[in-house]
Amino acid sequence: MSMLTKSILPKSFLSKSMLRRGSAALALLGAAVLPPQAARAQEHKGSKNYPPLTIKQRLGPPAPQAQRTLHPRIPLLDVDGSLVIKSKKPLSLAKSCGACHDAKYIAEHSYHASLGWDEIYSQRPKDRPWDSGPGPFRRWDPLRNTTLHGLYSDPAKAHGMPPGIAEWQRRFGRYHAGGGPASKIEFNCLLCHMASPNHDERARELSAARFEASSMATLIGTGLVIRDSQGQLQWQPQQLDKQGAVAPEQLGLGRPRNENCRACHMGPGRYQDAVHFGFRAENRSAATTGTVFAAERIFDSGMNLAAKEGLATPFDVHAERLVGCADCHHSPNSPVHGAGGSGSEAAPAHLRFDARRASTGEWLLRPNHDFVKGMTSQGTIARRMAGSMRGCADCHDTEQSHPKLPHQDLHFAKLSCSACHVPQVYGAARRMTDWTLLGPEQQPLVGYRGTTGDPNEPSTLIQGYRPILLWQERGDGERKLAPHNLMASWFWTETPKAASDSPAKSSGKRSQDQAAQQPSELERPISQKTLAQALFTPEGAYRPEIIAALDGNADGKLQRKELRLDGPDKLTAVRQRLEAVGVQQPRIRAQLQPYSIAHGVQSTPFALRQCTECHGQQSRVAASLPLSEYIPGDVLPSLVSDARLVKQGKLERKPDGWLHYQAEPMPDLAYLHGAQSFSLLDRIGLGVLLLCCLLSLIHGGLRVLAQLRRRQRISS
Template identity: 30%
Template sequence: MLIQFKNIRFLLLVLMLPILLWAKDHKSLHPAVRLLDQHGTPVIQSGEPVSTDKTCGTCHDYQYITAHSYHVQQGRNEFFSKDNSSDYFPDYVLSPGMFGKWCSLPNRLLAAHSVKSIEDFDLGTPEWVQKCGTCHVGGGPSELDRQNRRYDTVDEKDVKGINPDYFYVKNNQLKKWDWQKSGVMEMDCFLCHTTNFDRLSRDEMLRKGQFKWAVTATLRKTGIVTRGKNGWQYNRQLFDANGFVSADVLQIIDPTTENCAQCHGFGTSGHQSFNPIFSNNILRGTLKMGRVFSPEFISESNLNIKGKDSLNFAWDVHAERLVSCSNCHYSVNNPAYNKLDPDENLGHLKFDPRIPDVNLYLNKPSHEFAKGNSCPETVADHLDNTMRTCQDCHDASQAHGWLPYREHHFKRLGCETCHIPIKKMWAFETADWTVLKKNGKYIETIRGIQGEITDSSALIIGFQPAILPRVSKDQFSNYKLMPYNLITSYYWYDQSAKRPVFTRYLKQIYLKKDKNGQWDYKSDIIQLFDANKDGKLSKMELRLDTPEKVEFIKNKLKEMGIAKPVIHGEVTPFSINHNVIDSKYAIKDCNVCHSPDSRLFKEMELAQYVPPGTDVKYAEFCAQCPDVKNITVKRSTGLFFNPGPLLKCYYIIGHDRVKWVEIIGVLSIFFSLIGIVIHDIIRVIRRHRS
């Protein structure tokens, strides 16, 4: 039997040898790719930009993929209407995705298709592609207008009125965009499916309005294309006679952590060391939630982290165990991740053999990725809670023998609450749009670092997440406590027009161009804010922290036609689900929560100051618990989050006290003692009588 087993093993080795030898010289199983332009001509002949529609679409259904991808559509296919209205978004929001939704961080509002004048026009689609395209994969609104016409095929005479898909604002004037010159940005498949992507070159093309070259620029690091004085040129040595490029040169792959990390926060699949940041052009996932998804030990990073030498564990234990983003956020029609649909399950089925065909999947791979339910991420809500959860992989009952009342804890606590006890990274705290920096951006405050994030010597101290109730998967009557980062935004709001004030009005109030063409503050602004009279405005000085400053800017806005300007404050919770630490370092001390100094009730600083007269509210579309009120506390030292009202539906033993229960308890003890005394007196009296 042993000899037979050895023979089989030897036979398998012989059969695998050719495959191993082939794999040694080939980095990709993908066949060679013929790079075509939008007319279907090999780019090596035409010299035109690469078209992923024609190139990748040769084998994969490009139209299906772009139609089934919320990364592509970004709400474009979910625009609100009379038949599809929103219950929680204000009327000025056009869609639940970043193409149409107003968010207090970018503070830009996409113009509605019905816009009639520049007074109601803030952001046109061309500028959206320029400014927002850096974190969006292309296709969708970067390729097709709201009538599903490809921009560069639309005749100028067919553009009626102020169509926001064809106009933009420059120098406070409406301008028509030349789509024939810029071209469109098709879905950039290479951004996620190659290892040698060049996001910076791609971003440069977007900023310069050369949209059609953005996809090609992504390939610069492969050597296929270079940029010279005369523009982009292809390296003929890497093409064969028919215009094909080897997949080894392209390095076509399944998406890795590095691909996702381009937009979603710092992340690696290998043990690369993290270095200090020298640019404010950082990744939003890290900025919003302090997210770092890497197997590297924190103690081995090059960051200046407090107590780093003792942090002998990975940034994320899942990354350390070789879990990648797509293992949890997989394509919903990927046969490898096929599972029973609870809405269609017959009840008696343990396994459904009707698995999608692999060939069909390769032709029509849905790019609707399984997702969770982070409250600010409102796009594609129909896919909420489709991703793998902790419970899908882990049996908590087998690993928490030390925990009393386990099932009750599992019902009321999210795993992340104990397994992400602290973030050893900085993250956003405040975005103040009531004032502007010279570059026309908000004044930001970052929590978890003593200094600026671009200062390599600044000490990173990290932060403890706020704990909020959150609706658990498929159980809207059941709330679980989960960790969050809370970001506060201040912005001007026009009560008359019932929408945020456009940033361009504030630029006219605060900024002017100097003799060198550089932006600088106007003299009256310097006079108003310059507390130390040095002729410059520091970050600490740029604050509307007195009624006089607020009134000055308010009057300026009124002079510009803003009828009723007021300052709004909004607190948005961003759920923390990454940076899970090794179980050895998770919370295991009951007193952390069950004590008068309970971690659950710790206040979190939301802002270092509050503009006078500002009403700060929890973002309406993010409400996690019914009847949310009084969640913020204003003090002379700033604005703080008070978790008490949100946790009123919980009773935390060791922390909470109910007065009537205590009174009953005291009375019970008192009357028990009285009863004992009376009983003893009666016994003594009876004994004396006898």
């Protein structure tokens, strides 16, 4: 019987056969993680004697407990301001919460509501004319291949919202708090401030375009609302008092918890439990960076990680030390956290610190929900707030904690803290997303770094990867090396016949010339739906002409390695199918999107310590990062122009067909001893050295001759 099984159940409870089956099952499941309550109670203090595991931990973390709160009881009102206990209408949070809080101000001062809708580009990027602003509404998303242009629908189905917004909400509304351009969907306070909001039921209402009932559906599971046999939402009056109010404890109201943030930023599911994890597009943070913000130690994870038995470090040391999302990403006008330094939008630029504070009452009335944020390459929304969050040096005494680091000022000026404290990402991350073809499930073709298989399969071994260090613009002319992941994306675009550029020839001859063409102002990405219509029959099978063009071994089936546009005949077949469904002038475009890595911070023993990691022949600053094993349409991706990176490095095509990004040191920003060399400077230095040696020999020789002559004169 294994020690693990002994620690879970008493010996008298299990028979030998049950023990054998239980041990095998536990081995397949993997070591469980501590729930948040146990993590808070456990203080390691250098001890390696971790508490035993329990069945409760095996079953997953318990439901969040209601927090003690001073919040008064809340009368639940409908859109007309009437009590829902009388009107039976859907809940209006703008009216219910707005009785005490300025709901309109909060919704208008939240980039979670606007998602960049109010940030229209004055001039569209020349490399991406289809992007009219930041955020998912106006910027093409390489993970989902969506723009509002591809979601236009019948105006009668727009529900009074801008074109495309209603369809976007039906598909992706579960990841939006409401408000902003979605005028028919109220800004949902419960998603962040409620202990267990029902995201699934809310998404069900949104997908059915029952937008007004989405806030009400969030309450399913609290006893206040049920869904009847006809699928309609019904209030439960017995759960409310005579005034139609509900106790805040029943909703579990409180400050946003990590679980509330994970619901959108890390996808649906129990992601606080590292046994249950995924790298799909819904889990955007893990899919793009491979990082996990969790307090659990890596060797306790159920993921099949390489050599994880020696990884006695948490997924993120800040999470282990009970630092939550809201502790760093707080309201900028919070009287507790304050306006902070000059990087905050709420503080004047000429002040290093602003002592003025809003009173508690003023803040409760109008809490600014434009939360402070860090500086990332992918965070294009609310760039006005970039860098407003307190940095590492605002909490840590960097000089005292790095006594053995030589040239501290120089290293702190040129390196971000994450450059050394995120030396390794232990999860897998996307390196390429190919939207030029679709897999059998009509999803894009995805390649991951850090693993050789599908990381969503429990049996796949995940080795992790070393992030590449790139020079990042930090504002005010400051540039620092920061860890990044790079993801290349290929996709089809169409251009109306009225565009000035000439139509693409259907001969299949393609590429470097066409790839170098400047995109037309009218060029737009092709939606996933249109691409699926071109590639698949109504029954969901590949069309015969697609199979004939891609089936290399002539077995009548398309294997994963055959799904790639790496030849002119394949390119012609797909282009002709796109033209057959009405796509005008289809062509392939490609982009390279960097993703800054800010989470996954390791504890001190696992931080980067060897100087040769940067000052050596295998320097991280000059690393080569693989992107794709093939190049769709022979089109090379270009770095997006809004990534706030200093242009550096180049794309290299290896003899085996792989496409790599080769980073290059930038001597004008920093000279790395041991990693860089200048031929002219080396020649000058060698010449000076030889000249010094020669002069030393001449000088020494002359002194020897002078001494000999002196002796001769003395002897004579």
